[in-house]
Amino acid sequence: MTELAGLEEVPRKNGELVFEAPWQSRAFGMAVALNEAHEYDWEDFRSRLVAEIASAPQREYYASWLSAFEHLLLETNAIGADELERRQSEYLSMERDDVF
Numbered sequence: 189m190t191e192l193a194g195l196e197e198v199p200r201k202n203g204e205l206v207f208e209a210p211w212q213s214r215a216f217g218m219a220v221a222l223n224e225a226h227e228y229d230w231e232d233f234r235s236r237l238v239a240e241i242a243s244a245p246q247r248e249y250y251a252s253w254l255s256a257f258e259h260l261l262l263e264t265n266a267i268g269a270d271e272l273e274r275r276q277s278e279y280l281s282m283e284r285d286d287v288f
Contacts, residue, residue: 208250216253227264232260237256240252240256
């Protein structure tokens, strides 16, 4: 994560990570944890994040983070499209407890 600089740099305030909503910290944590579990190379995530930010510069930072993470999970077959769609639907419909 130390390689993130410039546009892809994680938002910080006084050196601390800044999250405006619980889903942001969860998406951040999942991306870091799966990288540490060797599900994908961090540079692959960073490159995807840079591309996501460039494709929609007005989009909120963690929305780009989540999009990069989802695309990378699909590309590496860590999760299937149907499973990702099901989990998104459960979260949006509040079928899943938001502490997950």
